[in-house]
Amino acid sequence: DIQLTQSPSSLSASVGDSVTITCRASQSIDSYLNWYQQKPGKAPKLLIYGASGLQRWVPSRFAGSGSGADFTLTINSLQPEDFATYYCQQSHTAPYSFGQGTKVEIK
Amino acid sequence: QVQLVESGGGLVKPGGSLRLSCAASGFTFSDYYIHWIRQAPGKGLEWVSYISKRGDTIAYADSVKGRFTISRDNAKNSLFLQMNSLRGEDTAVYYCAREIGYQPRLDFWGQGALVTVSS
Numbered sequence: 001d002i003q004l005t006q007s008p009s010s011l012s013a014s015v016g017d018s019v020t021i022t023c024r025a026s027q028s029i030d031s032y033l034n035w036y037q038q039k040p041g042k043a044p045k046l047l048i049y050g051a052s053g054l055q056r057w058v059p060s061r062f063a064g065s066g067s068g069a070d071f072t073l074t075i076n077s078l079q080p081e082d083f084a085t086y087y088c089q090q091s092h093t094a095p096y097s098f099g100q101g102t103k104v105e106i107k
Numbered sequence: 108q109v110q111l112v113e114s115g116g117g118l119v120k121p122g123g124s125l126r127l128s129c130a131a132s133g134f135t136f137s138d139y140y141i142h143w144i145r146q147a148p149g150k151g152l153e154w155v156s157y158i159s160k161r162g163d164t165i166a167y168a169d170s171v172k173g174r175f176t177i178s179r180d181n182a183k184n185s186l187f188l189q190m191n192s193l194r195g196e197d198t199a200v201y202y203c204a205r206e207i208g209y210q211p212r213l214d215f216w217g218q219g220a221l222v223t224v225s226s
Contacts, residue, residue, distance in 0.1 A: 034212040044202075044213075044216060045216075050208070050212070055214070087151065087152050089154070089213075091211035091212060094166035095169070098152040100151045101151040101152070
């Protein structure tokens, strides 16, 4: 099974900052990597698909990059509504594993 | 609009069974793979299972294989998860989600159903 390791597990940032979250796969997954945002008590929302594709209605301050086994999610100019937990997920091979999550908190 | 609504959650004793349902609307249900994902209290997301459009391709996480069974009824726009031999570690919010794209991703999720396994 493919394991995904996210780093950091949590981070503190201020409104207007740029932050980067990384996701490393235990083997190559080409570009089959998605990113989701989850707020407390809510279902996750798709942000990025295929490593770098921006889901409809997601602001352009969110950007994904990478291929193979190393991926990043960058959030430029953090907004108050961006404080949440972010998960990567691989859809290369079942089981479609998730990373352990990165919680973005207000500094 | 696309909607997925889970039901059937509740409190069950260890070793017991429960059947979750996911009612779909706002799209052609039979055109999509559908997944179950769960989240234990205070923990991260765990992928559980998926089923193909006609139900002929199915996969499970190792943690539920042999105990859970996914199925669908396209005529009723419904997805199911039969959960047997439940354990405390199965306690979680269970989400159903729709898969789209040649680079598969989960674009719509239900609100979740809480399953609590406790004596």
